Structures are given as C-alpha cells and as structure tokens.
Amino acid sequence: MSKTDFQCTACGYQSPRWVGRCPACGNWDSFVAAKAVSNRKSAREGSALHSLTEVAAEDARLPTGITEFDRVLGGGVVPGSLVLIGGDPGIGKSTLLLQTAECLCGRGTVLYATGEESARQVSLRAKRLGIRGANIYIASETDVDVIKEHIASLNPAAVIIDSIQTTSRSQVQAVPGSVAQVRECAAEFQQVAKGTETPVFLIGHVTKDGILAGPRLLEHAVDVVLYLEGDRHHNYRILRGVKNRFGATDEIGVFEMREEGLVDVPNPSALFHGARQEEAVVGSVVVPTLQGTRPLLVEVQALVSANPYGMPRRMATGYDVNRATLLIAVLDKKVGLKLGHCDTYINAVGGVKITEPAADLAVAVAVASSYREAAVLPGTVVVGEVGLTGEVRPVNALNARLKEAAKLGFRRAVVCAAREVQDYLETVQVDTLGDALEAALE
Structure with missing residues (x-):
C-alpha cells in the first residue's frame, strides 16, 4: 500500500497535509502531492559490514x-x-x-x-x-x-x-x-x-x-x-x-x-580580461579572481552617469547588485564621491559570474574611475575586500592570483597591506579605499 504525503519542492520537507508556506524554508505554494512507495528495498542486495582499513581507497x-x-x-x-x-x-x-x-x-x-x-x-x-x-x-x-x-x-x-x-x-x-x-x-x-x-x-x-x-x-x-x-x-x-x-x-x-x-x-584568463593591460581605459579594471582552485583574471567595467530624475539606478551583470550598492555607499560616505544622483552600471566581461568578495576593491576602483574620468594605470591589477569603514581587507591565495597576473604580462598590483607577497610583480599595499584609488588611478 502507498500513502499520499505532501512535499516541498524547494527543500524536500514532508507534511501529511498541504500547507501554503513551508515551515522549513519559508517558500510559498511549494507543496505538491508525493506518493510514498512501500515496496522499495531498504538496502542493496549483498550489503555487508566492512572495516575502514579493509576497504580499498585508491583514487x-x-x-x-x-x-x-x-x-x-x-x-x-x-x-x-x-x-x-x-x-x-x-x-x-x-x-x-x-x-x-x-x-x-x-x-x-x-x-x-x-x-x-x-x-x-x-x-x-x-x-x-x-x-x-x-x-x-x-x-x-x-x-x-x-x-x-x-x-x-x-x-x-x-x-x-x-x-x-x-x-x-x-x-x-x-x-x-x-x-x-x-x-x-x-x-x-x-x-x-x-x-x-x-x-x-x-x-x-x-x-x-x-x-x-x-x-x-x-x-x-x-x-x-x-x-x-x-x-x-x-x-x-x-x-x-x-x-x-x-x-x-x-x-x-x-x-x-x-x-x-x-x-x-x-587559457580562460586571456578571454575574460581582454587585451587591455597596456591601454588606459576609463572605468575598466582587471581583477585576479579565484574560481575553485583556478586563478582567473576578469575585466570589470563600470559606467557612472548623471541622473536628473532623482532615483538613481544600480545595475550589475555578473556581480551581486546588493554588494555593488554597498560599495557605492562606501565610496559616497568614506571617499566623498557624490554618487547619490548618478546611475551606476557594472559588468563582468565575458559572461563570467564573480561571487567572491576579493573583487570588491576592483569594482570600487572601476566605479571611481568612471566617476572621475581617470583611467587605471596600464598593466595594473587590483584585488582586495572592502569593509564598511572603508578599510581594505586581505584575500586568500593572493600569491597564486598575482602569479597568474604576472604570467599574462601584468607588471603592477594594488593589494591589501596586511599580507606578505612574493615578488612576481610590483605590489602597492594599501590600508584604505582612498589609498587604493590614489595608487590605482592616473
């Protein structure tokens, strides 16, 4: 015999009756009928106990x-x-x-x-x-x-x-x-x-x-x-x-x-960062991200334009728009950039998605570059996490990121001052977001 239960399609929570809102994950209207089958075997045939030391563990x-x-x-x-x-x-x-x-x-x-x-x-x-x-x-x-x-x-x-x-x-x-x-x-x-x-x-x-x-x-x-x-x-x-x-x-x-x-x-880094390390482009910054165990250089672009209508727009492609809004607020409050009446657009080139906070500093520098109409110095990469007080925090696997940047021809990096780095390229260590803008922009 089989009985009918109701199960949340989002988290798998089961209930003997239908409910409008899942008590486990909070999703609405996610419960559907699911019949439980009683004739399935409880274990695979031939299952037995094995000591951990007896089981072959070759990869x-x-x-x-x-x-x-x-x-x-x-x-x-x-x-x-x-x-x-x-x-x-x-x-x-x-x-x-x-x-x-x-x-x-x-x-x-x-x-x-x-x-x-x-x-x-x-x-x-x-x-x-x-x-x-x-x-x-x-x-x-x-x-x-x-x-x-x-x-x-x-x-x-x-x-x-x-x-x-x-x-x-x-x-x-x-x-x-x-x-x-x-x-x-x-x-x-x-x-x-x-x-x-x-x-x-x-x-x-x-x-x-x-x-x-x-x-x-x-x-x-x-x-x-x-x-x-x-x-x-x-x-x-x-x-x-x-x-x-x-x-x-x-x-x-x-x-x-x-x-x-x-x-x-x-070589995906060459795909996502373009060929602009020798060019001075306003609103464009290259950040060495880390995707799993792979360092990947990605070009981040920003465009800041005046908005005469009073309600500024914040749009981001390939980057968390909420994180971008936070960085814009830090630039406004701690650096003095009047971005409250400006539309801000952010894009990660090539369709890649950046999810780690190590790209904070690069996004902030790109926004400031577009706002000030000042390009980033050629051959420069920027990496670091930005806090709400405007400080620049360290990131993990920094040397691996800088090694990848040096391999692709970059000569200079703006990073946090709290980390020891190897001399793959020239590094400028900064403590605050304001210091980073002075070091990165022309």
Missing part, C-alpha cells in the same frame, strides 16, 4: 578525455558516482555528455538513455558533431526498470540519462517530473551506480530562477552537481561545480561552442 578515476570537464570533476569521474548536470535549455548539456560518451566508449560500451529525443535524432546530432562511437548504445526509453535491464545486459562503462525529469517508474502513481517520480528515479540510479561501480550522468532541467527543477533532495542524493552556464548570444560556456564529494567545489571549466561541439579553452 581510481576515469578520465573523460575532455580536459576542462576532468578539471571540474577533480581529475576524472569516480567509478560508481552519480553526477548531475543542470543548465538552461539549449546551453549544451546533451552535447557535452555526448562528447563525453565518445571519449569513454574506448573503455567499453556507453549507454545513452534519452527521453527527449528519438534514437535517430541523437544519431543526427552525433553525426553533426563528428562522433562515430560504435560502442555508444542509444535507448529512447523513459521507464527506469527497462533502462536498468539495458544496464544489466550491456554492463556499460558509463550511463547517461537525458533527462532525469523525463524518467518514471510504473510503481509510482505520479506524472514524470513530479517530486515523487524524480525522487524514486534518482534513488534507483543511485543504487545502480553504487552497486555496479558504474558512473551515471544525469541531465537535469532548471527553473526560471536558474535552480534545478524537482525536489531539493535531488542535489543531496547525487555525488556531484554541475551547472553549465552561459549566454546564448556568446559562444562561451562555463561548467561550474556546485557540489563535489570527490574534489573542490566552485571549480570551473571554460568551453567554446563551435560547429563541432564544445571545445576546451586552455
């Missing part, structure tokens, strides 16, 4: 053959891992995994189960990408039990499910994509991955808010969560690690979308 990873993908995964995919890849429609998720299937088919067969395309459509896409993998088997199937039978008969080196929202189980009385179906199907694929030591890749849809569709517990059930980001009007895609039980989180891989598919970008 045997399978390289996917795609350098940037391997970097985000932590050096390759771990056997028996469950990897979830999300992204906007048409961003390149299926393309990336089809290319991965071609690379992995040299180690054995690869099963590509799709519920969104026919086998002929997948074959046409593979032909367009130049993929001729004889060991890639396509199953246009959505029933999880049938997919498990294919896995048992093929014993593949890897399994790709496109997508998890289209799969279903006949024992669950719910439509595909519902909370109950996604939860049960993910649990079944998790058992397959752990029981057979076969890596399973799941493609997931995202909502209009940019988060994975379905219950939040889907991200908790898998081992790795990756997001493929980018703008359809740009050719570049960023694969970002959000969760990784076997490697660093917030690691990124950069790809270029071409006719033959997604191609690795070996």
